[in-house]
Amino acid sequence: xxxxxxxLRADLANVPPESLAAAVDREMRRRLDLFLTGLxxxxxxxxxxxxxxxxxxxxxxxxxLLDFGGSGMPVLFxxxxxxxxxxxxxxxxKSLLRWLAAHGLRPLLLDWGAPGGxxxxxxxxxxxxxxxxxxxxxxxxxxxxxxxxxxxxxxxxNLALAAALRQPDDFACFVALATPWxxxxxxxxxARRTAAALPVFEPALHLLGALPVDALQTLFxxxxxxxxxxxxxxxxxxxxxxxxxxxxxxxxxxxxDGVPLPAAVARExxxxxxxxxxxxxxxxxxxxxxxxPQGLRLPALVVVPARDxxxxxxxxxxxxxxxxxxxxxxxxxGHIGMIVSAxxxxxxxxxxxxxxxxxxxxxx
Numbered sequence: 001x002x003x004x005x006x007x008l009r010a011d012l013a014n015v016p017p018e019s020l021a022a023a024v025d026r027e028m029r030r031r032l033d034l035f036l037t038g039l040x041x042x043x044x045x046x047x048x049x050x051x052x053x054x055x056x057x058x059x060x061x062x063x064x065l066l067d068f069g070g071s072g073m074p075v076l077f078x079x080x081x082x083x084x085x086x087x088x089x090x091x092x093x094k095s096l097l098r099w100l101a102a103h104g105l106r107p108l109l110l111d112w113g114a115p116g117g118x119x120x121x122x123x124x125x126x127x128x129x130x131x132x133x134x135x136x137x138x139x140x141x142x143x144x145x146x147x148x149x150x151x152x153x154x155x156x157x158n159l160a161l162a163a164a165l166r167q168p169d170d171f172a173c174f175v176a177l178a179t180p181w182x183x184x185x186x187x188x189x190x191a192r193r194t195a196a197a198l199p200v201f202e203p204a205l206h207l208l209g210a211l212p213v214d215a216l217q218t219l220f221x222x223x224x225x226x227x228x229x230x231x232x233x234x235x236x237x238x239x240x241x242x243x244x245x246x247x248x249x250x251x252x253x254x255x256x257d258g259v260p261l262p263a264a265v266a267r268e269x270x271x272x273x274x275x276x277x278x279x280x281x282x283x284x285x286x287x288x289x290x291x292x293p294q295g296l297r298l299p300a301l302v303v304v305p306a307r308d309x310x311x312x313x314x315x316x317x318x319x320x321x322x323x324x325x326x327x328x329x330x331x332x333x334g335h336i337g338m339i340v341s342a343x344x345x346x347x348x349x350x351x352x353x354x355x356x357x358x359x360x361x362x363x364x
Contacts, residue, residue, distance in 0.1 A: 034236045042235060047250060054069065062115060064110075066110075076136065077152075079156045083154075087254055093247070096339055105357070120260075124268050129287045133167065150163065151177065178311045182319075183280065186315060210260035231248075303338065304316040306330045309335065
């Protein structure tokens with residue numbers, strides 16, 4: 001870095017200050033214009049997600065079980081509570097679940113939906129021991145008693161792990177995709193800063209019974225404050241007819257289609273997970289029982305995307321280390337890229353299908 005500074009100083013030594021100021025001003029205007037062009041291009045793009053939902057064999061409150069069909073081994077996917085589950089079924093070209101259904105598995109998705117009046121009073125125990133437990137029972141009934149593989153994505157991996165520990169006889173195997181566990185592994189100060197936002201949000205939690213989507217977006221924005229600038233600037237440079245344009249819009253629509261987080265769950269996550277690091281410390285409990293991955297006896301796979309900026313790799317790797325005999329993959333993808341990127345099918349979908357087929361053989 002010192003060499004670069006010295007070289008820059010030498011380059012600018014004979015440049016008049018007025019010329020430098022004018023050049024910097026032009027470049028700032030150019031970049032801002034690209035950003036605003038990309039933003040407007042996104043806002044006015046005609047794409048709208050029009051995939052029809054698959055059959056819904058079970059529903060309770062805002063939660064639905066979606067059956068994507070297929071004739072192979074069953075797999076139950078559990079997404080996060082803070083984003084819509086259809087990231088796993090994003091579009092006709094980018095649907096992990098429809099691809100799996102066409103390639104030898106029978107995927108089901110637990111779609112949490114937006115919390116209604118009942119769900120806004122939920123704790124994590126209500127989510128896991130209550131709603132998720134009943135969804136698993138419904139899934140097994142739909143499947144004629146077969147034990148599905150259990151796959152959790154992001155925060156859904158935490159929920160799925162707790163369910164697998166509570167009722168291991170209901171599942172053939174367990175997979176965690178980009179699931180945080182040690183919240184202080186990579187940046188403990190950053191995790192504590194996230195927890196420190198809780199008092200700021202308390203009035204909204206008390207009034208609304210949930211952490212609003214805007215508050216969640218603010219927390220995510222802290223992970224990369226320049227992300228919006230970078231991605232919309234790049235979007236402005238894409239050819240209008242490039243397939244990547246529609247894929248960008250589909251993903252951005254999903255990112256902006258968030259759901260509130262029930263107040264008690266938000267407090268448990270911010271204070272307990274990010275603040276005290278309860279999961280890694282063995283203090284996170286569901287219905288009074290500690291959630292300890294060391295007790296999991298199912299075949300297990302933990303996927304740690306090497307380029308994840310949402311769940312630091314060290315946080316997810318800690319879960320792999322804690323589960324006895326767990327396989328651990330580190331694909332060169334990001335948190336969302338592992339699900340919908342151009343290379344996801346080859347780097348993630350197909351290997352995941354193969355692993356599930358191999359380790360779900362005893363599911364019936």
